Amino acid sequence: MMLSQAYRKLKEIDDKFHLLKQGRWQDIMEIGAHQGGWTQYAYKKARKILCIDWIIKNKIQKRNIRYIECDVFSLSFYRSFDIVLSDLCHNMSGDKYYDGRRLACFYQYIKNRLPTILKKGGCLVCKYFNYTNITMENFRTIKHIKLRSSKDRSSEMYIICKGYELN
Numbered sequence: 001m002m003l004s005q006a007y008r009k010l011k012e013i014d015d016k017f018h019l020l021k022q023g024r025w026q027d028i029m030e031i032g033a034h035q036g037g038w039t040q041y042a043y044k045k046a047r048k049i050l051c052i053d054w055i056i057k058n059k060i061q062k063r064n065i066r067y068i069e070c071d072v073f074s075l076s077f078y079r080s081f082d083i084v085l086s087d088l089c090h091n092m093s094g095d096k097y098y099d100g101r102r103l104a105c106f107y108q109y110i111k112n113r114l115p116t117i118l119k120k121g122g123c124l125v126c127k128y129f130n131y132t133n134i135t136m137e138n139f140r141t142i143k144h145i146k147l148r149s150s151k152d153r154s155s156e157m158y159i160i161c162k163g164y165e166l167n
């Protein structure tokens, strides 16, 4: 049973971009991990996965999964990962400008933290809305995707970055 429909989104991204490599011992940081669909997809391929969200119900009891329940903005990052996955999103207010700004803040926060949390050669997946301006640098390849598994009318997009060139 899928813990959330979001499972399909990460699977679609991985099928297309081949980020998670079974048996390659990747360490993954997952930000915005509740309700667990991405964790459920990723943990089988990861050496370790660190899952962060305010509150995480449906915790999967596996030795390679660690959960931290907190505000991501309050976290001190002290080690780096092979893959950073962010599906972070606040509750929608319905105000397009406000919602876009908030998601863009999450995006910018993660982008600023990359030198601390991502290993050289690492990958990033991060959600944003198609009506906000976002930028990214310091990766070998950068792609943007609107997923088939997202609703047609949704503004949700993902940036997929491979080959981090710093660190």
Ligand SMILES: C[S@@+](CC[C@H](N)C(=O)[O-])C[C@H]1O[C@@H](n2cnc3c(N)ncnc32)[C@H](O)[C@@H]1O
Pocket: 003, 004, 005, 006, 007, 031, 032, 033, 034, 035, 036, 037, 038, 039, 052, 053, 054, 055, 070, 071, 072, 073, 087, 088, 089, 090
């Ligand atoms: C779209 S959901 C993630 C869905 C998840 N990827 C899955 O597979 O089910 C976005 C998540 O971001 C979390 N979130 C939003 N702001 C946060 C913050 N400041 N700190 C931690 N988590 C936050 C929400 O609690 C929510 O669970």
